Amino acid sequence: MIIKSPLELHTIVVKILVAAGTTPKNASRVADALVASNLCGVDTHGVFHLLSYIEQIKGGLLDATASPNILKETTTTALVDGNWAFGHVAAKYALDIAIQKAIENSIAIVGAVRSNHIGRVGEYVELAAEKGMCAIVCASGFAETRPMAVPYGGREKAMHTNPIAIGFPGEDGSSMFLDFATTAMSGSKARLYKIRQHELPIGTAIDDAGYSTTNPFLTDDGGSLLPFGGHKGYGIMAAVEFLGRSLTGSANFREKGKGATPMEEQGMTIIAFRADIHQPLSEFTRFAEDTSDKLRSVAPAPGFDEVMIPGDPEKNARLERKATGIPIEDEVWNSVLEAARLAQTEI
Amino acid sequence: MIIKSPLELHTIVVKILVAAGTTPKNASRVADALVASNLCGVDTHGVFHLLSYIEQIKGGLLDATASPNILKETTTTALVDGNWAFGHVAAKYALDIAIQKAIENSIAIVGAVRSNHIGRVGEYVELAAEKGMCAIVCASGFAETRPMAVPYGGREKAMHTNPIAIGFPGEDGSSMFLDFATTAMSGSKARLYKIRQHELPIGTAIDDAGYSTTNPFLTDDGGSLLPFGGHKGYGIMAAVEFLGRSLTGSANFREKGKGATPMEEQGMTIIAFRADIHQPLSEFTRFAEDTSDKLRSVAPAPGFDEVMIPGDPEKNARLERKATGIPIEDEVWNSVLEAARLAQTEI
Numbered sequence: 001m002i003i004k005s006p007l008e009l010h011t012i013v014v015k016i017l018v019a020a021g022t023t024p025k026n027a028s029r030v031a032d033a034l035v036a037s038n039l040c041g042v043d044t045h046g047v048f049h050l051l052s053y054i055e056q057i058k059g060g061l062l063d064a065t066a067s068p069n070i071l072k073e074t075t076t077t078a079l080v081d082g083n084w085a086f087g088h089v090a091a092k093y094a095l096d097i098a099i100q101k102a103i104e105n106s107i108a109i110v111g112a113v114r115s116n117h118i119g120r121v122g123e124y125v126e127l128a129a130e131k132g133m134c135a136i137v138c139a140s141g142f143a144e145t146r147p148m149a150v151p152y153g154g155r156e157k158a159m160h161t162n163p164i165a166i167g168f169p170g171e172d173g174s175s176m177f178l179d180f181a182t183t184a185m186s187g188s189k190a191r192l193y194k195i196r197q198h199e200l201p202i203g204t205a206i207d208d209a210g211y212s213t214t215n216p217f218l219t220d221d222g223g224s225l226l227p228f229g230g231h232k233g234y235g236i237m238a239a240v241e242f243l244g245r246s247l248t249g250s251a252n253f254r255e256k257g258k259g260a261t262p263m264e265e266q267g268m269t270i271i272a273f274r275a276d277i278h279q280p281l282s283e284f285t286r287f288a289e290d291t292s293d294k295l296r297s298v299a300p301a302p303g304f305d306e307v308m309i310p311g312d313p314e315k316n317a318r319l320e321r322k323a324t325g326i327p328i329e330d331e332v333w334n335s336v337l338e339a340a341r342l343a344q345t346e347i
Numbered sequence: 348m349i350i351k352s353p354l355e356l357h358t359i360v361v362k363i364l365v366a367a368g369t370t371p372k373n374a375s376r377v378a379d380a381l382v383a384s385n386l387c388g389v390d391t392h393g394v395f396h397l398l399s400y401i402e403q404i405k406g407g408l409l410d411a412t413a414s415p416n417i418l419k420e421t422t423t424t425a426l427v428d429g430n431w432a433f434g435h436v437a438a439k440y441a442l443d444i445a446i447q448k449a450i451e452n453s454i455a456i457v458g459a460v461r462s463n464h465i466g467r468v469g470e471y472v473e474l475a476a477e478k479g480m481c482a483i484v485c486a487s488g489f490a491e492t493r494p495m496a497v498p499y500g501g502r503e504k505a506m507h508t509n510p511i512a513i514g515f516p517g518e519d520g521s522s523m524f525l526d527f528a529t530t531a532m533s534g535s536k537a538r539l540y541k542i543r544q545h546e547l548p549i550g551t552a553i554d555d556a557g558y559s560t561t562n563p564f565l566t567d568d569g570g571s572l573l574p575f576g577g578h579k580g581y582g583i584m585a586a587v588e589f590l591g592r593s594l595t596g597s598a599n600f601r602e603k604g605k606g607a608t609p610m611e612e613q614g615m616t617i618i619a620f621r622a623d624i625h626q627p628l629s630e631f632t633r634f635a636e637d638t639s640d641k642l643r644s645v646a647p648a649p650g651f652d653e654v655m656i657p658g659d660p661e662k663n664a665r666l667e668r669k670a671t672g673i674p675i676e677d678e679v680w681n682s683v684l685e686a687a688r689l690a691q692t693e694i
Contacts, residue, residue: 072625076423076453079625106423109454109620134594154645154654166586168593176589178582210648229576235525235657236583238642239513242523246515246634247481249626271618273456278419278426279596287593295585298501301557307501310582 002333003325010035012336012347013047019345020054022064026089033088037120038326041317044188045120048332051339056260058342062086062116068093076101076108079248082115084258090115091268095124098272099131107273111248114255116263122179122314124270125167129174134275138164139268140244144251146262149183149225152234155210157224160262161187162240168288169275175288178310182237183225190219195331243269349680350672357382359683359694360394366692367401369411373436380435384467385673388664391535392467395679398686403607405689409433409463415440423448423455426595429462431605437462438615442471445619446478454620458595463610469526469661471617472514476521481622485511486615487591491598493609496530496572499581502557504571507609508534509587515635516622522635525657529584530572537566590616
């Protein structure tokens, strides 16, 4: 385990990305996203991914110099072409458009196609909240090239982890936000369980006959991840599939040899709307903060120390790591060193 | 058990509502909603509720003659005052506004306050789908006057069943829609379990100490319903709370002696957007139907006969009941007869 300050880690990530051919602007954005994920405790979406991004650049799947552009737009909509840049770059570009259109027209919906891994979807709704915006962000289309999850009641892979985030502004940043994979366990966590040979929790995976399993190796080989929350969670997973892939028509933008699997047909959708559409923003945030405080003050059930609201784990980790630095596990740090070697630089 | 055709049942509901003082226009809308719920198998949102609505009219909580109106609006937003009419009337009015604004501006968001029970939220997204619209509909604010559910990790009631529906157009009506309470079991189902003295499924409720229980009587007395799907389902429940109550500011519209508990602070939000914002509607529906068919063709897991997509149970029930009529259980039919007596009419 090593400890890095956010600034140290950011500098390292930028250096490696630039050495691998990334433009300074794109490198800075990707470093923002990765370090922000580590800072808020979501290590599965932090520098853990850096090595794979460098490999994707080397393999020509990810264009580290590309910038996104708008394919078509109206006052309330836009479709963004990521030009196979970093997903973090394309998604932030799409978010900024959605926010600007929502500032002007109360609500907007923006899609993005032809991009790579967009990272922690919670980041985008937190950024929107800072602008007084409620936002819904989701991405899908991954099952076309790498199915990982079964539909509820099925035993064959046909879906993926289809992440969704929903966030709301508060008095300072976001009042509440959710951010999760619609599988019972995220793909990155499943990968960590396999690396560490840890038994999966019951209810996260099935084997190829459809029976429950705790074998972490089966999620890549025969077995499948389950949707969270039974048929209801499957409903959210399916809605994300329709909102992302179907709505953007991302399959029509697929291009041979572009996009790191499973991003070839990724479609992302952002819905952003002003929190002050019906009342002053201060009234909205008062209701939002009062509800958050009410929920946090509920007496905990056996086995719990406290009641949190969605987003609290990230906010708590951020406070702690801002003070004490970002801990990076040895296996992750070794992959960062390997990324530097691959990019022919030193850190 | 008795069997009624949709037309027979509709005629009966209209007759009782009109006899209780409802305007013919409102009565027709409420009958549409209740019979449509029974027709698609969601009996918990059908004529099961009629007696309580008649009681609410008699008690002055529900104004059976009121019509909703717009409190404020922009090209993409509106806030609807339900004037304590039937929720079905206010919500349909809000939906029609959202659809019209989305036709003209691609996407719209409409809220409603001061109304009663809006019924099956899935109805609204199905109606939107018929117009080529994707829609998200949710309602909340119920916990202020009747908390029923704990937050994840808590043992005290502070939330409610916060329903959500999300739907998408298909080649004929909706391609897929979800519609569920964000508790592990809906409030109406919990009420039926109590009436029938059936044991609750594990994972739906806890007792007042926070331990799992299957005692259906505890959901009204000491115990609480659980969110579906652990912390992720709790996230959706919380998002619905913010989208409904916080966004509309429904608490500011509360009025003493108006609204049948727990509807006093209900806030409802509809987001509707054209499915053809990025591509022709036929392309969207092709992707949507292909995904639906792909999921339905997945081999079922042990214990399942088939894989469905969200909305299939309702569609299957609708086909069957259109052919064979709507079965109504004796206890529900007796409550309809009691509603007729209370309204001083005969059916």
